[in-house]
Amino acid sequence: MDTLFAALADPTRRGVVERLTRGEAPIKELAAPHDMALPSFMKHIDRLEDAGLVTTRKVGRQRIVALTPDAFAPAETWLERQKRAWEERLDRLEDLAVRLEADSTDDA
Amino acid sequence: MDTLFAALADPTRRGVVERLTRGEAPIKELAAPHDMALPSFMKHIDRLEDAGLVTTRKVGRQRIVALTPDAFAPAETWLERQKRAWEERLDRLEDLAVRLEADSTDDA
DNA sequence: CATTTGGTTAGCCATATAGCTTAGTATATC
DNA sequence: GATATACTAAGCTATATGGCTAACCAAATG
Known part of the structure; x- marks a missing residue:
């Protein structure tokens, strides 16, 4: 619960969630609108995943991120x-x- | 929005909110179930207030805390x-x- | 096989958070 | 008026957070 609410307490992460309601996407694409270095952005994805809001899977060299059902x-x-x-x-x-x-x- | 979700991302503060749905209370009473020094507890109240979840008013030497409508x-x-x-x-x-x-x- | 491309790892920095203690201040109460 | 009560203020500490760069790895692509 702590991690869930904490994950939502950041505009970058809420932005990612909003984007993901329209379908899964690789990290690079998710990162594009957020003016920040990739490693910094990655941490946000990690936090979303820790909170159970999001799941990821590796496809080739890409990591695809998707919203968790009933997140x-x-x-x-x-x-x-x-x-x-x-x-x-x-x-x-x-x-x-x-x-x-x-x-x-x-x-x- | 950030402060709202952040305020809810802490068990002490969620506990206070749950308590307040059953009616307003002075800080001392709210603090009682939470094993922590008063000044530490006060910070949580401040954070709830900053998030707009709660309003406070001074009555004598007590500070009464109440849930904000539509919080x-x-x-x-x-x-x-x-x-x-x-x-x-x-x-x-x-x-x-x-x-x-x-x-x-x-x-x- | 050289080079992009998309992540990933490691490590640094500044600020915020959550806790503490110690020392006030203001209102009751005896 | 002295004492107790309920905060309040100030300042400290440890850890977490959100950002960075530099360097690396693995999967395309030319």
């Missing part, structure tokens, strides 16, 4: 759970407020 | 967009495969 699932699940917990609490608070309001008008 | 929205939106792009591409590929298959059986 985002753990992150989405966690976020969804938090949002739900938060909204349920707001609902309970609202419910409580409504009931208190009803009580006060009963008194009148 | 996760940007992260969720980005993830959702990627997932959608990815799935649309898979659909197109499947569609293409089905059509190719149909063509080949037509030939037979």
Whole structure:
């Protein structure tokens, strides 16, 4: 989870992910839009792979990078759970407020 | 976006967020379950605040921390967009495969 | 077989991160 | 007014991160 969110906390890496939703590609092609030396770029790919967001395979002298199926699932699940917990609490608070309001008008 | 994902890339901070979905709390109380010196813990709160995940206000000598409404929205939106792009591409590929298959059986 | 091309390895540098301690400051509480 | 409480500020350390260059390896290509 740490590595997943950390992998997404960098614009270069998010850019690579966005590119990969349109299909796999070799490293050279992925690197092209990012003004940086190849070894530096490679580290980002490594980090994406460590996070499980991406898989790579060697074809000839090229390394092809592809998005992992359900790559985002753990992150989405966690976020969804938090949002739900938060909204349920707001609902309970609202419910409580409504009931208190009803009580006060009963008194009148 | 960078700071948002980075803020979530740490178990202490995710723990704080999870706790806050059940309601706001002062720093001391939030810090209690995390075995670490207060100043160290404070830095995590600062990082959550910088990411816009959390707001704080001073009440007497306490600092109350609360989850920001729609705190996760940007992260969720980005993830959702990627997932959608990815799935649309898979659909197109499947569609293409089905059509190719149909063509080949037509030939037979 | 010489030369590109696409990665890869190794190692360096600057900054950021996550932790610490020690020493304040401001608000309660006795 | 003295003391305790809840931060807050300053400054230190170790490791991680994001970038670089230089040199190397292996698979094309001429």
